[in-house]
Amino acid sequence: MHNDIVKFLNESVSGCEATLRDDLAGDPVIFVNKENIYDVCKNLKEGKFEFNVLQVITGTDYEDRYEVSYILASYSKNSELILKTKLNKDKDENKETEPVLDTVTSLWKAANFQERECYDMLGVTFTNHPDPRRILCPDDWKGFPLRKDYVVEEVYNGMTVNPAEKINSADHNYFQEMKEKYGDKKVMHSWKK
Amino acid sequence: MQDSVLMLKVDDFFNWGRKNSLWPMTFGLACCAIEMMATGAAKYDLERFGCGAFMATPRRADLMIVAGTVSLKMATRVKTLYEQMPGPKYVISMGSCANKGGPYWQHGYHVLKGVDEVVPVDVYVPGCPPRPEALIEGLMVLQKKIANERLLTDRWVKHA
Numbered sequence: 001m002h003n004d005i006v007k008f009l010n011e012s013v014s015g016c017e018a019t020l021r022d023d024l025a026g027d028p029v030i031f032v033n034k035e036n037i038y039d040v041c042k043n044l045k046e047g048k049f050e051f052n053v054l055q056v057i058t059g060t061d062y063e064d065r066y067e068v069s070y071i072l073a074s075y076s077k078n079s080e081l082i083l084k085t086k087l088n089k090d091k092d093e094n095k096e097t098e099p100v101l102d103t104v105t106s107l108w109k110a111a112n113f114q115e116r117e118c119y120d121m122l123g124v125t126f127t128n129h130p131d132p133r134r135i136l137c138p139d140d141w142k143g144f145p146l147r148k149d150y151v152v153e154e155v156y157n158g159m160t161v162n163p164a165e166k167i168n169s170a171d172h173n174y175f176q177e178m179k180e181k182y183g184d185k186k187v188m189h190s191w192k193k
Numbered sequence: 194m195q196d197s198v199l200m201l202k203v204d205d206f207f208n209w210g211r212k213n214s215l216w217p218m219t220f221g222l223a224c225c226a227i228e229m230m231a232t233g234a235a236k237y238d239l240e241r242f243g244c245g246a247f248m249a250t251p252r253r254a255d256l257m258i259v260a261g262t263v264s265l266k267m268a269t270r271v272k273t274l275y276e277q278m279p280g281p282k283y284v285i286s287m288g289s290c291a292n293k294g295g296p297y298w299q300h301g302y303h304v305l306k307g308v309d310e311v312v313p314v315d316v317y318v319p320g321c322p323p324r325p326e327a328l329i330e331g332l333m334v335l336q337k338k339i340a341n342e343r344l345l346t347d348r349w350v351k352h353a
Contacts, residue, residue: 138266152302
């Protein structure tokens with residue numbers, strides 16, 4: 001089924017470069033270019049595969065890229081599809097560009113909250129989103145908590161986030177030491193593969 | 194009984210009334226709230242202790258059971274709700290999250306490490322979540338505490 005979808009996408013959306021990855025652990029995944037995400041979704045919904053339901057939009061922070069995943073489902077064909085797109089982190093001039101993606105809210109209403117969550121947690125901006133606010137964190141929250149380089153705030157709204165007398169500092173320091181000793185390599189290893 | 198006279202201390206009379214009509218606020222934050230509901234329902238029946246009338250507004254409640262994880266976003270709301278309650282008012286911190294941050298104690302970027310950071314807590318009930326028996330125990334500890342209050346040194350009278 002996935003090969004048919006890849007073929008269908010490459011025929012109907014020019015330049016989307018749909019590729020199938022079934023060598024990764026887990027379910028097979030179709031990658032598409034980020035510029036064509038709206039057209040790809042539109043064709044998947046209105047084309048012959050009839051993906052009428054958007055189940056999830058979520059994101060992942062990798063070392064060199066963000067990946068945004070869409071899980072689609074079809075009630076009439078009884079099928080599911082994992083669609084992913086890569087947003088490269090541009091590290092030129094020591095300045096990272098913020099990830100930007102087109103919204104699919106006009107295709108599935110469910111995308112509204114899912115995209116807001118993706119923005120809230122990872123900072124992926126969805127252009128033309130009808131209501132681009134945070135959804136879980138407070139409106140005056142700083143930073144995007146699920147990014148790997150996120151640093152926990154010390155004080156929020158006058159409240160100390162980690163009061164020293166309530167934190168097991170020995171445990172905290174142990175992890176800090178381990179990190180200095182071995183570096184982040186063990187975590188990085190799975191990313192580089 | 195018609196013309197009988199009852200002699201007792203004003204303190205005892207007040208405390209007896211207060212401790213046996215604690216009205217909690219309908220207020221749950223996470224999974225502890227499910228245990229709180231179970232405690233209020235038929236099997237454990239908080240009403241036996243005069244504590245079953247869950248009020249839908251803080252303005253009619255005497256007791257706030259903080260049942261669940263207090264996130265930083267919710268903390269300011271919890272404080273507002275506490276301030277809206279009329280005195281004398283009491284707080285039971287239910288479960289590990291409300292006591293000290295629970296499983297979010299180290300990496301919870303969004304969790305308040307204990308509700309006592311924003312409101313004064315009378316009784317801490319440990320557990321994750323506590324069984325209904327534990328909450329009832331906490332309530333009885335609070336009732337004992339109320340029974341020993343003295344009107345003239347009462348914090349509610351002093352600040353009135």
